[in-house]
Amino acid sequence: MVRPLPGAVSAARRVPNRLPYHTVRALWIAAFLAPALILFTAVVAYPVLSAMAYSLYRWDGIVRAGWAGLANFRRLLTQYPYSERMLVAFGHNVWTFALTMVVQNGFGLLFAVLLAGRTWGARVYRAIFFMPVVLSLVIVGFLWELFLNPIWGPLNKLLALAGLGALTRPWLGDPHTALVALILVNAWRWVGFPTIVFLAGIQAIPEEYLEAARLDGAGAGAIFRRIVVPLLAPQVNIIVILTFIGAFNWFELPYIMQGVTGEPFHATDVLGLLFYRAAFGAVDTGNPDVGVGSAIAVVMFALILATSGLGALYLRRREVEA
């Protein structure tokens, strides 16, 4: 055994202190970033990129079987039943986005304007409107499934009591009303969200602008159109993007209330359900089809990224102008 020289020990002990500060600093920065970078890369970035790559392979169950090129996309767009299901589901997503924009975000803007004035109880109203946003969509879905039950549901009973018995119908069982009913339930849950975002935007508008317009004799309508709406553009933009993402990612509510096939007769089928069926269940009959499932995922990714990219670009350009 070799005895270390006393001097060597103290030198070794001093080495860390002798590292130049910028090296120590770089090591610390790396150590601070490493856990988040590793976790994010392994569980978000890498799987997302893999999901895209998966669409280019043939799949045997969940075993990768060989290069497929664009065959999965071709099957998705041309082979029955995928082609038909895809078109129908896509149409439902578009309709969901459009109706949600009008109903949910329209009401959200209206409520925000009403709450922005020195309205009595504004904070309480705001808290009430936002309340369903914290509820699980599973709870919301089941609750409204009971409410909309054709025989025992309180909605039809209420209509009958009000003398509107002719209007009662199986809201979720009728292909003509099912999707609209789902969209309205979704709006019931979410409307507080655009409300608070718009409200924050309106409250950020400097009081002087409004005061100046008032002094110039502008009415409430003119102030809203000429000052509030243009200055609200960033909030509108964010809400449009989030509504788009939400509409094209829609899954929980249709799954809970209408089942994995989007009953009745695919009247509430959406891309999220189709994707889930392709990946884990089956489209109509047959086995899981990971290739086509991944192709659907890529289409959804492309749609969502394109929209949010355009939106972000638009936002950036406005900020530069302002």
Add this chain to the structure above:
Amino acid sequence: MQALLVANSLVVLLPMLFMLLSSLKTTREIFQQPFALPAVLRWQNYADVWGAAHFALYFRNSLVVAVASMVLILLAGTPAAYALGRYRFRGNDLIFLYFLTGIMVPIRLAIIPLFIMMRDLRLLDTLWSLILVYAASGLPSAVFILTGFFRTLPQDLDNAARIDGAGELGILVRVLLPLVRPALAIVTVYNIIPIWNDFFFPLVFIHQDRLKTLPLGLTVFFGEFQTNWGLLFAGLTLAAAPVLALYVVLSQQFIQGCRRSVTLSP
């Protein structure tokens, strides 16, 4: 004005009140007199639900998953945000942007690779599969919000501490962490509700009943008691109660947290 606001308050609150009242009725009462107050308060529904469904287990699982995910998000996200917000180095902007892309990317579209990965790691049908996914997908917004907060703190704080001999970790833990505590609260509020409410990942990852989280467990319960509406409403009320109770106490914080992270301004 007030009329519209009151009307919408009723649209929001009456369904919840209806749920609560119906949970204290018999099924026959709900069917025959849906809008009447319960003749007798039937607390038995709650006892039945608690006994028949594994609600206590579902609650426990949801709580474990939410708390563990949140701890991971803060433990990994805070130092990363500190590095990005307080140090100038090459690649800072690039790494920040890399995390930022995660805010817009819907992680559930990567479910097939995640499923295969969890299977290979033997984490399928464990709570860890959920915790990892929630922690990783919660990181981008956490890093974004916290970096913004770290940047607003004056640089003199670090310099003074450094002169006093504090190390880089010491500056973070002793000097800056107490100052960003409000931001940590915002990150927690913003992340924990979607984690608590998530249904998609448990649906894919979890099969054993004893590992199901509350939203997934609720679907089991609804399948079993389809015709017993008294129990169904009691189960829904029970499932909604913790979040709503928390919301009643902390509604302003919820709204602030949500607003701040959506408008992406710290």
